[in-house]
Amino acid sequence: MEQDTQKNTKQERTALVCVAPGCTNTNINTINVAFHSFPAEQSSMQRWLTALARAEPPDVSRETVCSKHFVREDFLDDQCFIIRNFKTRTLKPDAVPSIFTITLFKLFELKSDHTDKK
Numbered sequence: 233m234e235q236d237t238q239k240n241t242k243q244e245r246t247a248l249v250c251v252a253p254g255c256t257n258t259n260i261n262t263i264n265v266a267f268h269s270f271p272a273e274q275s276s277m278q279r280w281l282t283a284l285a286r287a288e289p290p291d292v293s294r295e296t297v298c299s300k301h302f303v304r305e306d307f308l309d310d311q312c313f314i315i316r317n318f319k320t321r322t323l324k325p326d327a328v329p330s331i332f333t334i335t336l337f338k339l340f341e342l343k344s345d346h347t348d349k350k
C-alpha cells in the first residue's frame with residue numbers, strides 16, 4: 233500500500249561535495265546544509281581557493297562549499313529559498329568561506345616551526 237513517489241522519479245543524483253578542509257558533507261549524507269557553487273567570476277573564485285588552501289580549480293559540477301563555512305553576514309537577507317526543507321539564503325557576491333573545523337593556521341605554524349628551528 234505504501235507508495236513512495238520518489239521511486240517513480242528516478243533521477244541521477246550527482247553528489248555535491250563540500251571541499252572545505254576537514255568537511256565531509258555531501259548533499260546525500262547531510263541535511264540542513266546548503267551547497268554553494270564556486271563563483272564564476274575569476275577573482276572571487278581565486279579568493280575562495282585561497283581561503284580553502286587549494287591550488288587547483290574546482291570541478292564546479294560537483295565541488296561546492298557548504299553553508300557551514302559562511303558567517304551570517306555572507307548571505308543576502310532578502311533572498312531566501314528552501315532546499316529539502318532547509319531554509320537558506322543567497323550568498324553575497326563577495327562572500328568568502330571563513331569557518332573551518334580545522335585551523336589552517338595551525339598547519340602553517342607547524343610548517344614554519346620546522347624550517348625556523350636551527
Ligand SMILES: [Zn+2]
Pocket residue numbers: 250251252255256257297298299300301
Ligand atoms: Zn562543508
